[in-house]
Amino acid sequence: MKVIAEGAASGKIILMGEHAVVYGEPAIAMPFAATKITATMQEASQDQLTSNYYSGSLAEAPANLLNLQNLIGKLRQDFDAPPVDCRIVSTIPAERGMGSSAAVAVAVTRAFFAWQEIPTDQARVLNYVNGAEQIAHGNPSGIDAAATSGQQPVFFQKEQPLEPFQLNLTGALIVADTGVKGKTRDTVQDVATLLRLQPEKTRAAIGELGQLTRAARIAISDNQPATLGELMNQAQTLLQQLSVSDASLDHLVQVARHNGALGAKLTGGGRGGCMIALAKDRHTAAIIANQLENAGAKATWIQELGVCQYV
Numbered sequence: 001m002k003v004i005a006e007g008a009a010s011g012k013i014i015l016m017g018e019h020a021v022v023y024g025e026p027a028i029a030m031p032f033a034a035t036k037i038t039a040t041m042q043e044a045s046q047d048q049l050t051s052n053y054y055s056g057s058l059a060e061a062p063a064n065l066l067n068l069q070n071l072i073g074k075l076r077q078d079f080d081a082p083p084v085d086c087r088i089v090s091t092i093p094a095e096r097g098m099g100s101s102a103a104v105a106v107a108v109t110r111a112f113f114a115w116q117e118i119p120t121d122q123a124r125v126l127n128y129v130n131g132a133e134q135i136a137h138g139n140p141s142g143i144d145a146a147a148t149s150g151q152q153p154v155f156f157q158k159e160q161p162l163e164p165f166q167l168n169l170t171g172a173l174i175v176a177d178t179g180v181k182g183k184t185r186d187t188v189q190d191v192a193t194l195l196r197l198q199p200e201k202t203r204a205a206i207g208e209l210g211q212l213t214r215a216a217r218i219a220i221s222d223n224q225p226a227t228l229g230e231l232m233n234q235a236q237t238l239l240q241q242l243s244v245s246d247a248s249l250d251h252l253v254q255v256a257r258h259n260g261a262l263g264a265k266l267t268g269g270g271r272g273g274c275m276i277a278l279a280k281d282r283h284t285a286a287i288i289a290n291q292l293e294n295a296g297a298k299a300t301w302i303q304e305l306g307v308c309q310y311v
């Protein structure tokens, strides 16, 4: 066992397919290197957690940290490890659809395995992270865990082998934070309710989102950014129908489109959180990001496609 060890993870962006992915449709996601979380782990007399939001005994942590309480408890139990002092530093905004709950679980699991000197791979990490995600989100598809524990973009379908692929597309993504907290657990639940109340219409929208994601995969491999942008716009209309967009997202989506984006949509759980826009190049992305900030975005990030660097 090492004295102290570190584990890290990136945030994530869902390019296409959020919500539909919960119902077996495909989605495209990628680790988002501009945001990062680091966890360190060492032995302590009792389980301790230090993070942006809470410092103290893990046993007394607030309910929104139940996922971590459970994860650390399970790791310790499975590997017969002593109590831990776990410290987390994050630049991933929480509750913004950027996968912060999955990324923290990935970083903590990696730190634990490094501390215990246990060889590991993505499948082993995912085994623990998916459990923590179930506590955080209720009925997750597993896409956040897959994207934040991987090294490259992934074409994800529930209960199917992960399909990593290259995003060799000319262009740049802008991510903009509405500043409004998005509760993925609530939006996922609300789509389930909509499916119960309006089954035909909702099932059709979910199926169409799946078709758009399949078309997006082709647009990416054919390096057709304008087509991808149009598919993103169509996805946003369907996500609005599913009631997971809101005024803050719709506003930023419009601003991005009016300032030259090829397409724009919400990303992640929605109803607050972040939007993404596709620009033809980094220069245009910088102009759009500037306009988004003028229009009220709390933060913006730019990620060039095809040259992604991951944790």
Ligand SMILES: C[C@@](O)(CCO)CC(=O)[O-]
Binding pocket: 014, 017, 018, 019, 020, 021, 022, 097, 099, 137, 139, 140, 141, 142, 143, 144, 184, 188, 268, 269
């Ligand atoms: C909204 C959702 O599709 C993505 C959340 O990042 C939920 C999930 O897939 O678990």
